[in-house]
Amino acid sequence: MDIVIRQVDSAEYEDLGEITAQAYLQDGLLDFGHSDEYLGELRDVAKRAAAAEVLVAVRNGRVVGGVTLVPTGGPLADIAGPGEAEIRMLAVSREARGQGAGEALVRACIDRARATAGCVRIVLSTQRTMHGAHRIYERLGFVRTPDRDWNPIPQLSDITLLTYELTL
Numbered sequence: 001m002d003i004v005i006r007q008v009d010s011a012e013y014e015d016l017g018e019i020t021a022q023a024y025l026q027d028g029l030l031d032f033g034h035s036d037e038y039l040g041e042l043r044d045v046a047k048r049a050a051a052a053e054v055l056v057a058v059r060n061g062r063v064v065g066g067v068t069l070v071p072t073g074g075p076l077a078d079i080a081g082p083g084e085a086e087i088r089m090l091a092v093s094r095e096a097r098g099q100g101a102g103e104a105l106v107r108a109c110i111d112r113a114r115a116t117a118g119c120v121r122i123v124l125s126t127q128r129t130m131h132g133a134h135r136i137y138e139r140l141g142f143v144r145t146p147d148r149d150w151n152p153i154p155q156l157s158d159i160t161l162l163t164y165e166l167t168l
Contacts, residue, residue, distance in 0.1 A: 003101050005108040008054040016056055016066045017043035023091035029127055052076045055108050057101035065092035067105040071116045079148055080123050085113040087124040103136050114168050121168060125161040142166045
């Protein structure tokens with residue numbers, strides 16, 4: 001059955017939060033594992049939905065992934081400047097990977113950014129080991145922007161995030 005991309009419903013916050021947290025944990029993306037402070041942010045879909053657009057991928061009536069789109073800056077924007085939307089926290093459940101959900105979520109972000117007045121580009125940050133996500137971004141036309149790479153935890157020198165952008 002096809003994947004449907006739509007805005008998250010509040011009844012799905014807990015499921016999406018757990019999918020996102022588990023994706024990061026299972027892929028070894030949290031330096032401090034289950035005690036990582038970022039785990040709380042990943043699970044807090046309500047907070048994200050209050051400040052940005054949260055989209056879900058649904059297959060057979062079940063949420064299998066999600067993404068946060070920050071269309072015009074705000075508290076969830078890490079690197080977006082004026083005229084830039086930002087993609088955050090793309091996650092797909094392990095059992096649904098490789099079936100197009102991640103790409104469909106990113107395409108939906110692109111479509112929404114194009115429909116946002118004044119938006120000329122989409123930016124995002126990603127970890128070095130997120131190779132599947134990198135392939136999606138590059139297939140959809142995103143290009144690396146090494147001059148924007150950054151470290152969210154400056155006291156830990158090995159956590160540099162890679163950045164990409166897509167000019168709309």
